[in-house]
C-alpha cells in the first residue's frame with residue numbers, strides 16, 4: 384500500500400522505463416572510467432598545485448568561500464552569468480568537458496558525468512533551466528553554506544552551449560546516491576544493519592546542523608538527494624540538491640510546491656528546519672522498513688478545488704501558488720503520516736532495531752513539529768552516541784540500549800514526560816549496574832561520555848552514582864586539578880594547608 388513504489392523495496396519500481404534505470408550501467412562503469420582517466424592523465428594532485436584559471440574560460444570572478452581548503456581551481460566560484468550567451472560562452476563548456484554519459488534525470492535537472500579535459504578528472508554536470516537570478520538559487524545557497532564534508536561541493540556555473548535558456552552547474556562527482564547504494568548493498572530481503580542507521584543519523588544530522596546553523600532550510604530531504612563517497616567502514620554521506628532550499632525563509636508561508644510528496648512533514652502551513660528533521664526521520668524509516676511513514680486513505684476521485692471548498696479550508700496569505708496548495712492539502716488528506724516502530728518484528732522487517740534507534744527515528748518523526756528533535760541536538764547527541772553504540776555492539780552488550788522507559792505508548796503517544804537527557808541517564812544507570820555486578824569497568828568506561836550530553840540534574844545524579852565530585856565533564860576535572868596544582872605550587876606548602884582546610 385505504498386504511494387511511492389519508486390523507493391519501496393517490495394516493488395522494484397525504478398527499473399522499467401525509469402531514467403534512473405538507464406543511468407545504472409554508467410554508475411557501475413564509473414569506477415573503471417575513473418581508473419582510465421587517472422591512468423591517461425597526469426595526477427590531479429600535481430595539477431592542483433598549479434595556478435589554473437576558473438573552469439569557465441568566459442568568466443573572471445573571485446572564489447566564493449575563502450575558508451575552504453581546496454585549491455584555487457576547486458574552490459566554488461561566484462560567477463555572474465552574461466545576460467546573453469556569447470560565442471565564447473557557448474564554446475567554453477565544449478572545449479573543456481567531454482560528456483561521459485547520463486547519471487540521472489531529476490525533476491529539475493539532468494545530471495551527466497563529464498570529464499574535465501584539462502584536469503583529467505570526472506565531475507558531475509547538472510543542466511537546468513536558467514533562473515531569474517544571475518546564479519541559480521542552488522548555487523547561491525551553496526555559497527551561503529561554504530565548505531562542509533557532508534555537503535556537496537560546487538565548482539562552477541557555465542552557460543549551456545546548446546540552449547541559452549539553460550545553465551550547467553559543475554559539482555564534485557560522487558559514486559552514487561543512497562537509493563543505488565541501498566539497492567546494490569542490501570538487495571531484496573536483506574535488512575540494513577543498525578550501525579548504518581546510526582551512521583545516517585550522525586552524518587546527515589551533521590549536515591543539517593550546518594545547514595540550519597547558516598539559516599538555510601533544505602526542503603527536499605530524501606534518499607536520492609543523499610550522495611555517497613566511498614570510505615571505511617561506511618561511505619561518507621553528502622547532502623545535495625539545494626534546488627528547493629531557501630535562506631532565512633518566512634516560516635508562515637507554505638512551500639507546498641517545493642520538495643517531494645511523500646517526504647513532506649505533516650505540518651502543511653509551516654516551513655522551517657523541523658521539515659528537514661521529518662525528512663531525515665523518513666530516510667531512516669525507509670531504510671529500516673522499505674517505505675516512507677505514510678498510509679493511504681481512499682477518498683475516491685476528487686477535484687482539488689471542490690474538495691478544498693467543501694472542507695471549508697483557506698489558502699494562507701502570501702502562498703506562492705494557491706492551486707498547488709490545494710492539491711497538496713488533498714494529497715495530505717489522502718496520505719496521512721503513520722510512522723511505524725522499528726524495534727518490533729513486522730511484516731517489513733525480519734530484524735528488530737534497538738529501542739534507542741527507534742527512539743531517535745521517532746523523535747525526528749514527531750507529529751508536532753515544535754517537539755521534534757532539532758539538528759543541533761541530534762548532532763550533539765550523535766557525536767557521543769555513535770561511538771557508544773559501536774563499543775557496546777563490539778562488547779555484545781546491545782541489551783543496554785533497551786534499558787529505558789521512554790514514556791510513550793506503542794503508537795508513540797506521550798504517557799509521561801521523559802527528556803532525552805533522562806533516557807541517557809537511564810542507559811548510564813544500566814551500564815553502571817552491569818559493571819558493578821560483574822566487576823568489569825569496561826562498560827561504564829564506554830558509558831562515561833554520556834555524561835556530556837545529560838542536562839545538569841541528570842549529570843549530578845549520574846556523578847553521585849560514580850561517587851565522584853560534581854564538576855562538569857571529565858576534561859574539566861583534569862584541567863581544574865592541573866590549574867589548582869600549579870597555583871598551590873606557586874604559593875607554597877602553607878597555602879596548600881589552608882586550601883585543604885577550606886575544602887574540608
Ligand SMILES: Nc1ncnc2c1ncn2[C@@H]1O[C@H](COP(=O)(O)OP(=O)(O)OP(=O)(O)O)[C@@H](O)[C@H]1O
Pocket residue numbers: 486487488489490491492493494507509535554555556557558559560603607608610623624626
Ligand atoms: N554530484 C553528483 N554526483 C553523482 N550523482 C549525482 C550528483 N548530483 C546529482 N546526482 C544524481 O542525479 C540525481 C538528480 O540530481 P538532483 O537531485 O540534483 O536533481 P533534481 O532535478 O533537482 O532532482 P529532484 O528530482 O529531486 O528535483 C540525484 O538523485 C543523483 O542520483
Ligand SMILES: [Mg+2]
Pocket residue numbers: 489490607608624
Ligand atoms: Mg534531487
